[in-house]
Amino acid sequence: MSDVLPAIGQVLLLVAALAAAVPLLGRHLAHLYTSPRHLRVESAAYRVLRVDPDADQHWRTYTASLLGFSMVSVLALFGLGRLQQHLPLSLGFAPLPSDGAWNTAVSFVTNTNWQWYSGEVTVGHLMQMSGLSVQNFVSAAVGMAAAAAFARGLARSQRDGRVGNFWSDLVRGVLRVLLPGAVVSALLLVALGAIQNLTGTSPVRTLTGGTQQVTGGPVASQEAIKQLGTNGGGFYNVNSAHPFENPTPLSNLLEIFLMLVIPFAMAWAFGLIVRDRRQGIAVLSVMALLLGVSIALLTWSEMAGPGTAPHAAGAAMEGKEVRYGEAGSALFGAVTTGTSTGAVNSMHDSLTAPGGGVAMFNMMLGEIAPGGTGSGLYGMLMLAVVTVFLCGLMVGRTPEYLGKKIGQREIVLVALYVLTTPILVLTGAAIALTASDGLAGLQESGPHGLSEALYAVTSASNNNGSAFGGLTSGTPFWNTLLGVLMLVGRFLPMIFVLALAGRFASQRQLPPSAGTLPTHRPLFVALLSGVALVVVGLTYVPVLALGPIVESLS
Amino acid sequence: MKDLHTLFRTSLAGLRVLVLMTLVLGIAYPLAITGIAQATMPWQADGSLVTADGAHTTDRDEAVGSALIGQVVDDERLFQPRPSAAGDGYDMLGTYGSNLGPTSPELVAAIEERKAEVAEREGVDPADVPADAVTASASGLDPHISRAYAALQVPRVARLTGLEEDEVRALVEEHTDGRTLGVLGEPHVNVLTLDAAVLAALG
Structure with missing residues (x-):
């Protein structure tokens, strides 16, 4: 009992912090994604960059801008990885292999941050700062931009497919939200013990006369944006379990807060952008509800500690740090998979079977509870469209969402969106489990081995980036496969989202009628939660049954 | 064809944006944090x-x-x-x-x-x-x-x-x-x- 109260207490503390921050940040976000005015420094930047921030782009141009920017980013990061040995501060590390550089370039540009390598012995300080950290910022801003474009599409009437300006969305997201947030949280993390220097590795003589190689690096500056941008790529192999990344229980709570604050605030901002705050609160409620259930389940499972190994040890402490304990690890685990972060402060491979299953289920939900910065919001809104469509079918009326008709073309786009990720996950899992190169990476056999492969393809396709770390993924096979899954899993759904945004922007806004399903009431919150669970359930239960479920029962 | 042309044009703009972002976020930001951290919290910044x-x-x-x-x-x-x-x-x-x-x-x-x-x-x-x-x-x-x-x-x-x-x-x-x-x-x-x-x- 004595452990249960603190476990609840930490959640209450988190809820209080979010309740204070989310409405404020939400208002700020809604303003910056709708205001026509630029800051002086922004105007100067646009002039230097020769981009027009005031052009109201057609969704095709918006998408092309987003894809063009991301494509260039992949190429630049690939080049940086291949050439890092020639750069300053590279600590003498060799270039990344080509399959590894491909994987890493895609991984950081798609906001996945899957890592096949150990940062401390593979990636120099310059690549960490100027390659990986930069993508931590901009990939988060790209997701937020797509969500903002979708919200504006819903809010507009007869605008001929125009959804806003990508360049101004990108620059504002970075300059007005992510950078100030990262500066403050990086300094807080240093105060708590995260390191921030430019030194390399050198030995100290330990207390009992041994030698320990101590590493250095600009860790806090990367850690802050890694959490705030729901990226998750650790400076070190063990990510947020490393004391230099996440030194204390308080820094742990701060990192959890940072993962959640933008995704929830985007939902709040959505309500303001569509000029009906209740719509944002309804979406936010579904996110909070699903996340709350997964936190409860994961915490319960880790504290109860089922499984032969936790039984032998007396508690599920394998792969966990004493300073966070089971509850602090479980909370982080639920949040990192509910958002699209993928940072870890415990080794997910060693989670109890139900706990690991919950983490996987969170990602399979499509990371909508509350999801990544931006991607969480548009993912949830796509499911909201599915929900009104299903309800429309039941009562035999043309469904509409926020005054926009859901006709054939619209529902086709939504269906394509909903199908893309499961196809990637299940096809990816099938390829991995039938290829000898795929099986060679598994550490364990039986259901847990299947879970390792399933977790990897789920994490990549949903752009999460956490892993069952027993999998040896730094091979040409896994690097290539997961790279493809990450790339398609990020941008194909985004194209469908922006196309739908364009269609909504073209439509006239219909006034609500007596037959309109209200989408801000508790009934809709329940329906939407149900749709999210049923869609995922139907898609993934068979494969989950072969992995975590059978392991839980054995 | 028109879309491809647009993509080419936006990629060039994207490259310019990326260069500026790298200067600000990839050089100035981490160095500024390092400077502040080293000046005000050197013990923590150097690894406690x-x-x-x-x-x-x-x-x-x-x-x-x-x-x-x-x-x-x-x-x-x-x-x-x-x-x-x-x-x-x-x-x-x-x-x-x-x-x-x-x-x-x-x-x-x-x-x-x-x-x-x-x-x-x-x-x-x-x-x-x-x-x-x-x-x-x-x-x-x-x-x-x-x-x-x-x-x-x-x-x-x-x-x-x-x-x-x-x-x-x-x-x-x-x-x-x-x-x-x-x-x-x-x-x-x-x-x-x-x-x-x-x-x-x-x-």
Whole structure:
């Protein structure tokens, strides 16, 4: 009992912090994604960059801008990885292999941050700062931009497919939200013990006369944006379990807060952008509800500690740090998979079977509870469209969402969106489990081995980036496969989202009628939660049954 | 064709934006944070290093380790840390958790073996050995042990060092942090600073 109260207490503390921050940040976000005015420094930047921030782009141009920017980013990061040995501060590390550089370039540009390598012995300080950290910022801003474009599409009437300006969305997201947030949280993390220097590795003589190689690096500056941008790529192999990344229980709570604050605030901002705050609160409620259930389940499972190994040890402490304990690890685990972060402060491979299953289920939900910065919001809104469509079918009326008709073309786009990720996950899992190169990476056999492969393809396709770390993924096979899954899993759904945004922007806004399903009431919150669970359930239960479920029962 | 042309044009614009972003976010931002951190919080920014008498330092030549990072304790008189899967133990260039699953026979065997070892070392029943003593941490660098594991080691440390048990217990208490704000994390005992204090008490 004595452990249960603190476990609840930490959640209450988190809820209080979010309740204070989310409405404020939400208002700020809604303003910056709708205001026509630029800051002086922004105007100067646009002039230097020769981009027009005031052009109201057609969704095709918006998408092309987003894809063009991301494509260039992949190429630049690939080049940086291949050439890092020639750069300053590279600590003498060799270039990344080509399959590894491909994987890493895609991984950081798609906001996945899957890592096949150990940062401390593979990636120099310059690549960490100027390659990986930069993508931590901009990939988060790209997701937020797509969500903002979708919200504006819903809010507009007869605008001929125009959804806003990508360049101004990108620059504002970075300059007005992510950078100030990262500066403050990086300094807080240093105060708590995260390191921030430019030194390399050198030995100290330990207390009992041994030698320990101590590493250095600009860790806090990367850690802050890694959490705030729901990226998750650790400076070190063990990510947020490393004391230099996440030194204390308080820094742990701060990192959890940072993962959640933008995704929830985007939902709040959505309500303001569509000029009906209740719509944002309804979406936010579904996110909070699903996340709350997964936190409860994961915490319960880790504290109860089922499984032969936790039984032998007396508690599920394998792969966990004493300073966070089971509850602090479980909370982080639920949040990192509910958002699209993928940072870890415990080794997910060693989670109890139900706990690991919950983490996987969170990602399979499509990371909508509350999801990544931006991607969480548009993912949830796509499911909201599915929900009104299903309800429309039941009562035999043309469904509409926020005054926009859901006709054939619209529902086709939504269906394509909903199908893309499961196809990637299940096809990816099938390829991995039938290829000898795929099986060679598994550490364990039986259901847990299947879970390792399933977790990897789920994490990549949903752009999460956490892993069952027993999998040896730094091979040409896994690097290539997961790279493809990450790339398609990020941008194909985004194209469908922006196309739908364009269609909504073209439509006239219909006034609500007596037959309109209200989408801000508790009934809709329940329906939407149900749709999210049923869609995922139907898609993934068979494969989950072969992995975590059978392991839980054995 | 028109779309491809647009894509080419936007890619060039994207390249210009990326260059500027890299200068601001990839150079200016981390260097500014480094500058501020080094000027105002040099001890933390350089890794919370401590000397043998427990003093703070930023000089790796003076330090015996980081208060945040566990290390191999090669002295049977002192408090022992948790098992570590990082390299040969507490290797900062090989940070790793075992990643063994909850039903892994290999993990169960390792746990049983460690339990027997700890029980023999401390002269207690294997059933009394706490979980953190027989499980590898997530980072392989966990600087802490639980209150229970520290308490288990007190009689041995007292016996082998010749210190009074009460004295050792007081040192443990001094190097224990409770839950932050009463709810965050678990109470934890810092092994490095505790062992340094034990050695200091021996004179």
